[in-house]
Amino acid sequence: MATIEVRVPDIGNYQNVPVIELLVAPGDTVRADQGLVTLESDKATMEVPCPVAGRVVELLVALGDTVSEGTVVARVEAVDAADATTPKAVAAPAQAAPRSTPAASATVESAPPTPASVAVPASGRAPDFECDVAVLGSGPGGYTAAFRAADLEQRVVLIERYPTLGGVCLNVGCIPSKALLHTARVIDEAAHGAAMGLRYGAPEIDLPALRAYKDKVVGQLTQGLAGMAKQRKVTRVTGTGRFVSPHEIEVETADGNKRVRFRHAIIAAGSQPVKLPGLPWGDPRLMDSTDALMLAEIPKRLLVIGGGIIGLEMACVYDALGSRVIVVELQDQLMPGADPDLVRPLEQRLRKRYGAIHLKTKVTRLEQGADGLVAHCEGPEGPLPPETFDRVLCAVGRAPNGGRIGAEAAGVAVDARGFIAVDRQLRTNVPHIFAIGDLVGQPMLAHKASHEGKVAAEVAAGLKREFVARVIPSVAYTDPEVAWVGLTEAEARARGLHVGVGRFPHAASGRAIGIGRTEGFTKLIFDEATHRVLGAGIVGPNAGDLIAEAALAIEMGAVAADIGLTIHPHPTLSESVGMAAEVYEGTITDLYLPKRR
Amino acid sequence: MAKEARVPDIGNYQGVPVIELLVAVGDTVKADQGLVTLESDKATMEVPAPFAGVVRELKVKVGDTVSEGDLVALIEEAAPASDALPAEVGAPATPPPASAPSAPGVTPPAGTARAAQAAAPEVAPPPAPAAHAQPVAAHVPTDPTPLIPGNAPYATPAVRAFARELGVDLAKVVGSGRNGRILEDDVKAYVKRTLATPAAPAAAADGGSGVALGLLPWPEVDFAKFGPIERQPLSKIKRLSGANLARNWVMIPHVTQFERADITEMESFRKAEAQRNPDLKLTPLVFLIKAVVAALRRYPQFNASLAPGGEELVLKRYFHVGIAVDTPDGLVVPVIRDCDRKGLLELARELGEVSRKARAKKLTPADMSGGCFSISSLGGIGGTAFTPIVNAPEVAILGVSKAATEPVWNGTEFRPRLMLPLSLSYDHRVIDGADAARFAAYLAEVLGDVRRLLL
Secondary structure, three states: OOEEEEEOOOEOEOOOEEEEEEOOOOOOEEOOOOEEEEEEOOOOEEEEEOOOOEEEEEEOOOOOOEEOOOOEEEEEEEOOOOHHHOOOOOHHHHHHOOOOOOOHHHHHHOOOOOOOOOOOOOOOOOOOEEEEEEEEOOOHHHHHHHHHHHHOOOOEEEEEOOOOOOHHHHHHOHHHHHHHHHHHHHHHHHHHHHHHOOOOOOOOOOHHHHHHHHHHHHHHHHHHHHHHHHHOOOEEEEOEEEEEEOOEEEEEEOOEEEEEEEEEEEEOOOEEEOOOOOOOOOOOOEEOHHHHHHOOOOOOEEEEEOOOHHHHHHHHHHHHHOOEEEEEOOOOOOOEOEOHHHHHHHHHHHHHHOOEEEOOOEEEEEEEEOOEEEEEEEEOOEEOOOEEEOEEEEOOOEEEOHHHOOHHHHOOOOOOOOOOOOOOOOEOOOOOEEEOHHHHOOOOOHHHHHHHHHHHHHHHOOOOOOOOOOOOOEEEOOOOEEEEEEOOHHHHHHOOOOEEEEEEEHHHOHHHHHOOOOOOEEEEEEEOOOOEEEEEEEEEOOHHHHHHHHHHHHHHOOEHHHHHOOOOOOOOOOHHHHHHHHHHHOOOOOOOOOOOO | OEEEEEOOOEOEOOOEEEEEEOOOOOOEEOOOOEEEEEEOOOOEEEEEOOOOEEEEEEOOOOOOEEOOOOEEEEEEEOOOOOOOOOOOOOOOOOOOOOOOOOOOOOOOOOOOHHHHHHHHHHOOOOOOOOOOOOOOOOOOOOOOHHHOEOOEOOOOHHHHHHHHHHOOOHHHOOOOOHHHOOOHHHHHHHHHHHHHOOOOOHHHHOOOOOHHHOOOOOOOOOHHHOOOOOOOOOOHHHHHHHHHHHHHHHHOOEEEEEEEEEOHHHHHHHHHHHHHOOOOOOOHHHHHHHHHHHHHHHOHHHOEEEOOOOOOEEEOOOOOEEEOEEEOOEEEOOEEOOHHHOOHHHHHHHHHHHHHHHHOOOOOHHHHOOOOEEEEEOOOOOOOOOOOOOOOOOOEEEEEOOOEEEEEEOOOOEEEEEEEEEEEEEEOOOOOHHHHHHHHHHHHHHHHOHHHHHO
């Protein structure tokens, strides 16, 4: 016997459309496509059709309720099942409990766990775990959501397929890459000691020890997470989880399948590196970012496909360790999305050090040779001579994991690429299921995920919250670092916005000169009408740390004078932020600028 | 090979119903001939055939709803030298029509089939499925909209979070902080004000959206899409008077009675008197006040208010007249008291004083309360008539337009007379049309011969 839930179909962009008429009653026999209830938006009235012929078991909305796409309207028993099986109690509860809750979300929250799903009926099996909030994925978004929910007195189950918490960020992303980038920086600074009268020998690289250092950093953090999960009484379930109904996730654990029943779920299943099709995946010499972080060896010749943040960071590490690096990028600049002027100092430095940087170039073929992978590339002027590499890193982006979690069984809409659309409260189309982090859209950044995780946990716990941040800083931890936040100059120009830029070259900073790094600059982008800061870009050492002040200034709606009149400590690179504001204001004394107004 | 005819760019409409099919399968159509008619809430429009040909298949029927990019018909091109391009070439990523999911980022082909056809041969679609194209967008430009001053409420993250908690739409809150920054206290004050607003004039409580009146919600248009815009906060006076005017307009059944008064004699008398009193500004308005007082005496239902509950009329035995004064910040209505006991000169003096106070923003609430009847004079500016809104709880208001010399038939000949247009709006719940006509006619009579004021 198949009882299905009839949901409000795609009704355009409408939210909370009122139900103005009930066209059937529990017990009624309905034909396929027969209207069950009538909705009325400001533009039109429409009926919610029954997708199958059958008998109405329960109506889950009452007159005046408001519904949105995905709201369950009724439960219908498909007709091919014997129609005598209807339990007689079925009709009563629906009538007895008219649902007068005003908001669609509230409607769902107050509902008893719905036993059936769109495609998959509930197992009826007793769950192994029952909780208020199930979090699928324990990356920076997932563990933040789990911890916040636990702190809000929710019973939380945190499902993670790997034995360590922390997801990509802690295990195979931000943290290990930054540990290695630090190593790269030490190597590089030691090499530049000569200019300051310090001569070291060439570094002796103990690869196993370096790996151990990286693993120690990662281990310290993941163990810290495990400890905090325990302190918060978050139940951990290790294994791959998939939705099996709107209120159940089944986890394949080492001890067999476990069923987690939840009131709310937060999908935090992240993303994975895109594996370009047509490349010889399976050949260990072809790596994605995870493989590259494993540091299996230091290749003599490394090809990096993709000149984005991830590719360039790993290029930076391997370059410092001694590889000859060649970067191939499809677009016309490295780090697409950043202002070209920010990327220039980095590019100049890399062009000096690396074998080559090819822009507007794509790898057309990667041949498996005996002594390496032979790359055939095609640039704007035609094919480049084939070149052999010991290893190739493919870092062309990350793909969301939305398609791998059985979302359809919960009725959660996932688009063709694996992204899950959410609202400002991080709710998916199924109001009691949230999604956060990489799989809700760009930018795929840990600090975005953790903020979203917090909001989702708070909303699930009944707080009235939403994502209020307006800007999300981006940082490339290359050498020099490149960081930007808010409006970029290119976007301002493209949109014809009336903005002014205050730019302070680090060549005028005593500190930058002292550390021998004067190639960078700090720029702030201001609205000309109000002088409010709308964006910032920094290139230079520690740009990632410096950008935080600009992010705060943007969120606070600071004007140029607020930043310029804030006393920045001397001599630091942070001064450059204040000075950039002074450049815009025309009050700078550390530079001589001809009168501009 | 049949090609696709799709719904072209129809503005921001989604799910627009098809109300008419203009062609049938087998019909020969010319380029730009209408195939089907769509009807949005604003307009009906035809989906044109992108090229001449024979309709092979109609993909919609009456009552279907369509959006930009939806497939409407398949048309076999008439032109002989069709290079037999498969229709899919221009749009390899097209999801099955009709059920096009609202996937963010997956834009259905925007152009018509014609555009797709033209574009297909030379331009590959941007997400070219070539072997080594970057399959995932490396970046998504930040949407700077919430950053641009004027587009987004000027409030810090903590205040934004606080507003969300209280369910306050910050776009409706006016900030009292530096440069209009919205502070936590502004959010609280907004909530208090909203709660204090009685439920009836809900139009104000819900920000004037009209939803509470059971009306369509106010149209939300992203004006910036159509050209440069600038946002300016309404002055406090405008916001307050706006809410009052909206309530009065909605709750009072208004009727406006038009009349003209011959003020030729009045004006010559006024000008003579004005010369004798150069220190005073003896305006026609002073005479209007006196005339209104005479009319109010004669028709006391105009000097009245509906008692709460609407079952009784409160008749006033005093004659306080409100005068609408235009100030740089908006409209204010100071009240001149006991106009029945004051002479023209005294009224002139008081009127001058009150106007000065109004423009200097020195009026107190007491100066603006207690009115029985209001006069709104635009005579100094122009116009032939207008329909003023009754200033509740008063029951009538007199609008005055610009006087003009006109030929008037006096029974034997046309004479040039200075005629003053009057517009009397009244609350039809209290005042009958006949009474209003009488009141207006009497006003004209008194103004026509100001000696009647003595009677």
